[in-house]
Amino acid sequence: MRSQTEEIRREKIKEAYREAATDFATDSGISVKNVYTPEDVSDIDFDKNIGLPGQYPFTRGHHPMMYRGKLWNIREIAGLSTPEKFNERCKFLVEQGASALDWELDGPTLYGIEPDQPMAEGQLGVCGVALHTLRDVQILSEGLPLDELSLSSDAFYPDVWQSYILTAKKKGYDISKLRGIGGGIFYYGPSVFPSRMDWLVHKGGFSTLARWGNDFCEYVCKNFPKWNIWFTSSYDLQEAGGNAIHEIAFTIAMANEFIREMLKRGMDINAISSRLSPVLGANRDFFEEIAKLRAARRIWARTMKEQFGATDPKAMCLRFHVDVSGSNFTRQQPLVNIARGALGTLAAVLGGSMGIQTPSFDEAWATPTEEAVRLAIRTQQIIRYESGVTRVADPLAGSYFVEWLTSELEEKIESMVHQIEQMGGWLEVLERGWVHEQLKEGLLEIQRKVENGERTVVGVNRFQIPPEEDFKPEVYAPDTSDVEEYLDEYKKFKERRDYKNLREKIKSLQKAASDPGINLVPYVYDALEANATFPEIIGAMRMNDGFEYDWAGERDFPF
Numbered sequence: 001m002r003s004q005t006e007e008i009r010r011e012k013i014k015e016a017y018r019e020a021a022t023d024f025a026t027d028s029g030i031s032v033k034n035v036y037t038p039e040d041v042s043d044i045d046f047d048k049n050i051g052l053p054g055q056y057p058f059t060r061g062h063h064p065m066m067y068r069g070k071l072w073n074i075r076e077i078a079g080l081s082t083p084e085k086f087n088e089r090c091k092f093l094v095e096q097g098a099s100a101l102d103w104e105l106d107g108p109t110l111y112g113i114e115p116d117q118p119m120a121e122g123q124l125g126v127c128g129v130a131l132h133t134l135r136d137v138q139i140l141s142e143g144l145p146l147d148e149l150s151l152s153s154d155a156f157y158p159d160v161w162q163s164y165i166l167t168a169k170k171k172g173y174d175i176s177k178l179r180g181i182g183g184g185i186f187y188y189g190p191s192v193f194p195s196r197m198d199w200l201v202h203k204g205g206f207s208t209l210a211r212w213g214n215d216f217c218e219y220v221c222k223n224f225p226k227w228n229i230w231f232t233s234s235y236d237l238q239e240a241g242g243n244a245i246h247e248i249a250f251t252i253a254m255a256n257e258f259i260r261e262m263l264k265r266g267m268d269i270n271a272i273s274s275r276l277s278p279v280l281g282a283n284r285d286f287f288e289e290i291a292k293l294r295a296a297r298r299i300w301a302r303t304m305k306e307q308f309g310a311t312d313p314k315a316m317c318l319r320f321h322v323d324v325s326g327s328n329f330t331r332q333q334p335l336v337n338i339a340r341g342a343l344g345t346l347a348a349v350l351g352g353s354m355g356i357q358t359p360s361f362d363e364a365w366a367t368p369t370e371e372a373v374r375l376a377i378r379t380q381q382i383i384r385y386e387s388g389v390t391r392v393a394d395p396l397a398g399s400y401f402v403e404w405l406t407s408e409l410e411e412k413i414e415s416m417v418h419q420i421e422q423m424g425g426w427l428e429v430l431e432r433g434w435v436h437e438q439l440k441e442g443l444l445e446i447q448r449k450v451e452n453g454e455r456t457v458v459g460v461n462r463f464q465i466p467p468e469e470d471f472k473p474e475v476y477a478p479d480t481s482d483v484e485e486y487l488d489e490y491k492k493f494k495e496r497r498d499y500k501n502l503r504e505k506i507k508s509l510q511k512a513a514s515d516p517g518i519n520l521v522p523y524v525y526d527a528l529e530a531n532a533t534f535p536e537i538i539g540a541m542r543m544n545d546g547f548e549y550d551w552a553g554e555r556d557f558p559f
Contacts, residue, residue, distance in 0.1 A: 023454070027285040028243035030408055036400035044403055049298065053352075053393040057301035058317045059294050059406065061352035066393035072348075073150060073355035074380050075100035075321060080367050080476070082486040083140040086129040090144060092370060096377050100150040100355060103140070103160070104128040110156060111196075112538035112551070115490055119552040125483045127367060132535065134528045135493060137163035138170070147173050150355075152181035152230060152279075152321070156189050156199060157209060158216035159534040162524050176224060181277055181321065183220055184231035186213045187254045187426070192236045194436045198547060201427050206261070208513050208544040214261055215519045221267060221275050228277035228319070231258055235281035235323035241443030244283070244292040244409060249416035250426075250435065251278050252299060256417075257426040259308060269308045273315035282344040282351070283325045289344070290396060291405035293351030296320070299410055299417075321355035322348035329364045333459035334473050337361040342379050349389055350396055356380060362473040369476045497531045503559045505530040506540055513544040 025031050033040075044050065051057060054064035063069055076098050078089055090101055106128035107113075108120040115124050115132055124130050131137060137160060146168045153160055161183055168175050186209065190197045200210045220227045232254050234247040242250065255276055262272045280296065282289045300318035304310035324344030329337040341358045348356045358376040360368035368376070384390060396402045423429050430436075449455035456462050509523040520541075527537050539549040539557065549557040 026288040027283060028245045028288060036404055040400050040404045044407060050397060056313065056316055058297040060394035060397050062317050062319050066352060067390035071384055072353055073100040074098050074377055075102050075355045075357050076373060076376060077102045077104050077357050080129060081125040082130055082482050083136045085482055087140050087142055096374055097381060098377060103153040105154055106130050112535045114535045114555060116487055117554045119554055130486060131160055132533050134163040134166055138167045141167050147177055150179040154185060155182060156186045157213055158183055159537055163528055166528060177226060178224060179226045181228045181230045184213060184217050184229045184258060185233060186210050187258060188232040190430055191435045192240045201431055202545045208541045212520045212541060215521050218265055219521045221271055229275050230277055230279055233279045235279055235325060238281040238283050238325050239327040241439040243442055244288050245412045245416055246438055247281060248292060248296045248413045252303060252417045253420040253426040269310045270312035270315040273304045273310050274312060277319050279321045279323055281325050282322050282348040284328045286343060286347050287402060287405060289347040290351045291402055291409050294406045295410040295413060299413060319354050322353035323357045324348060324359055326359035326363045329359055330457060330460050331364045333470055334361050334364060335471050336459055338375060341376060345380055345383055349383055352394060365473055365475050367476045369474050502530045502532055506532060506559045510540050513541055
């Protein structure tokens with residue numbers, strides 16, 4: 001007679017053997033059938049809707065050769081500690097095979113807070129690098145080949161970028177050849193930080209800070225032919241609760257707002273559109289993510305050609321980087337995250353991304369260790385060099401399911417873009433809180449499904465193991481002694497400044513800010529060279545809109 005334990009084991013084996021899929025909708029809620037046939041794509045015109053890689057409407061990719069011509073950039077997100085410490089990490093990443101760098105900033109830098117004020121305590125150099133002056137950027141750039149690297153950063157305002165350009169200029173580089181990806185992400189900032197609407201809007205229009213951002217984007221379009229403007233990070237929108245439809249619809253709505261602003265400034269649509277390069281995300285739904293990237297290119301092409309009148313194929317072709325979503329990475333069984341990263345990276349490749357960031361497996365625990373970052377890079381290298389998926393451009397084209405899903409997503413995304421435009425455009429829907437509500441509802445729905453088991457998260461609500469048997473990764477700990485040294489140097493730096501000259505430059509900046517017709521970029525350059533800190537420049541801009549100099553209310557205007 002079998003024991004009770006044996007009976008239980010037999011039942012579990014039978015259940016597992018007979019288990020079948022039960023979830024028949026994509027993560028954005030699109031119901032899918034059991035099988036797809038030619039009938040499901042009978043209304044799709046090959047020439048009009050699909051075409052060849054590198055040709056309008058660019059559904060199949062940005063280049064005829066795709067990865068046979070050039071592989072995607074391996075662009076790992078990184079940011080930690082002080083400029084000196086982070087400079088070492090950047091060199092490590094390049095040595096390991098990264099072909100581009102992304103400077104992740106710490107909270108005080110992002111928010112424009114002085115590193116030596118109370119609000120910054122405990123946040124300095126945590127989850128990003130501390131950058132507050134031109135001098136900091138010069139230290140971080142030391143020994144890096146600025147003319148070869150493509151650099152991106154999540155800086156909301158151009159303080160970091162203008163410092164980077166000044167640094168390259170002082171080192172003797174031809175700055176017109178610099179390759180950056182950034183400058184316009186203040187357009188999406190308040191969607192994930194709704195309390196900071198003042199970053200973008202003021203009295204129904206752009207704030208002075210956003211005007212500075214737009215001034216910088218105009219300046220980049222006119223002077224830096226290899227620089228792309230990163231205007232949204234839909235990776236963050238995903239992590240805030242957005243699905244594939246939200247992600248691309250918000251990206252298109254932001255681009256529409258940006259383009260309208262640049263057209264008002266007298267710029268040509270071909271010059272504007274060809275420079276816009278969003279960061280998109282790759283979430284966990286493999287085929288939906290691939291179809292989403294293909295649909296995004298098709299919608300972009302039609303919008304630029306039919307709505308804005310673009311004539312240059314480069315302006316109609318959406319070029320983007322993909323961050324594989326780390327929101328699916330779990331603290332439980334963290335090594336499983338390596339598989340999640342590989343799946344997301346493969347989706348980004350099959351969707352035709354030009355650059356990819358794969359999260360490190362320990363990101364749910366802390367800032368990645370060097371070993372974890374190396375594994376993330378190796379994941380991309382395995383797909384690049386061992387999988388064979390790079391041999392053919394858009395190898396999934398013609399799949400009844402992929403083509404049907406691409407068209408289905410296109411229709412739903414265009415419908416949401418139309419809804420946003422009908423409500424008054426991106427600034428308006430942000431101000432009225434509609435975007436935040438959409439994301440909040442999405443996030444609550446995801447959590448509800450995880451908690452009731454509708455959404456399987458391996459290691460969290462299924463296939464758990466006891467905590468004592470789980471793998472505990474080495475956790476990166478910020479070097480606080482390094483931060484203290486940085487603070488000491490920072491205070492000495494401020495004391496050594498030519499205050500009279502600095503005050504003159506800040507006052508000139510304020511005067512320029514009071515005239516909406518003046519481009520603020522040259523005045524910011526002057527202030528940076530006079531050793532103004534980033535928070536001092538941001539504070540002067542805030543005051544032009546009637547806000548306090550320091551949004552944290554801890555510092556008075558020092559000039």
